[in-house]
Amino acid sequence: MSDSSVVTRIAPSPTGAMHIGTARTALFNWLYARHTGGKFLLRVEDTDRERSTEAAVQVIFDGLAWLGLEADETPVFQAARADRHVKAVDEMLARGSAYRDYMTPDELETERTNARAEGRVVRSPWRDHSPNDAPDRPFVVRLKAPIEGETVIDDQVKGRVVFQNKDLDDLILLRTDGSPTYNLAVVVDDHEMGVTHVIRGDDHLNNAARQTLIYQGLGWAPPVWAHLPLIHGPDGTKLSKRHGAQAVSEFADMGYLPEAMRNYLAKLGWGHGDDEIFSDEQAIGWFDIKDVVGAPARLDWAKLNHLNNHYIRQADPARLAGLVAAIHRSRDFPLHDGHLAQLAHVIPFVRDGAKTTLELADATVFALSRRPLAFTDKARELVVNDETRARLGRLRTALAAAPTWDVPTLENVNRGFAESEGVGMGKFGPALRAALSGGTPAPDLAGALVSLGKDESLARLDDALSLGG
Structure with a gap:
């Protein structure tokens, strides 16, 4: 499929961390744009000037960059477009699709009270006044919404949604200070950015009706709407802090890889048959917004842990080494210049069981620790037993004679040693692991030996054999 006219966008507000729901919305917009050969744009809705700090904007950029969702054009900042929003309202006033409302705060409160009592929406008496009747006092500008008929949203996810116009109020377009409101700014920006498909959370479905009326008031064609279901916690309730991480930055800090997050987020409300694991290229080829399900994910x-483990096992060891080194530094674990190469060497032996890069970091501590190791009490007990110590000494001799230092050879050495001793691996395996790691997590025996290298492995065995009882 190719339709270069498709333009999608993500329009977050820089008022806090980037929520996982926003990340999923960004991904679906990105996927649909890539699938159709269109464009994916970014607009920062920074009209809340107090909360929209430079640091808050950077959170958005960092979150999208970590996810690998790059916009195709320079980001648009909504606050910088206020003059254009006001100009659009002037056009609506000229067309008669908007009007100046001079109700005082007291009059507005009275109208609200009457509207509630009568079961209707607020309607200003200034709606049908001539502009020549304007008094000299503050005013807002309202949309002159139709009172009769229906506004229909043909939503790509929700289906046909009908709003009765009598239930849609004349929403404010410009406040008394002349500043534009959210719904107005969104419509003007989406239109002028060429956005053809508005893909966003279904908490905006009601806004779609109001925004459609603004499009009509300006004489513009509305975009294609697609409102995504919310993401719930495992218990089926609205996602909250009690369910764990919510922000993209939290998932990064918890040791999840961006490719795992892209794969996982794509599965939250969309899928391709029974496929659980798929590449970005496959997702782009398969994705269609019409296939998003309407129920909350x-x-x-x-x-997520299963997917992350898959991508950890597939990742370049050098890349993982950099991530793991950063984790060690954050924990004040002492690293030296050679540790990055050492981590890249060790990681292939320890990553199979790691669900996150934090667990991967835990699994590499044994290889980075300096001799002599600090033994845990349990590890010390395993190696100071006289019978075990003697057997470890004989094993050391067998290992030192290994013709090559690789996993198959060392597995054969260990099995051959067990046969020669007439015992199972359980009689010396735990003690060997303790001697190599000091009691910290370590991979299987042959993997641990290869991770450390011959000289370091034999030196650690010598240290263990010299421990006092």
């Missing part, structure tokens, strides 16, 4: 930590 549930955050499933077990599935």
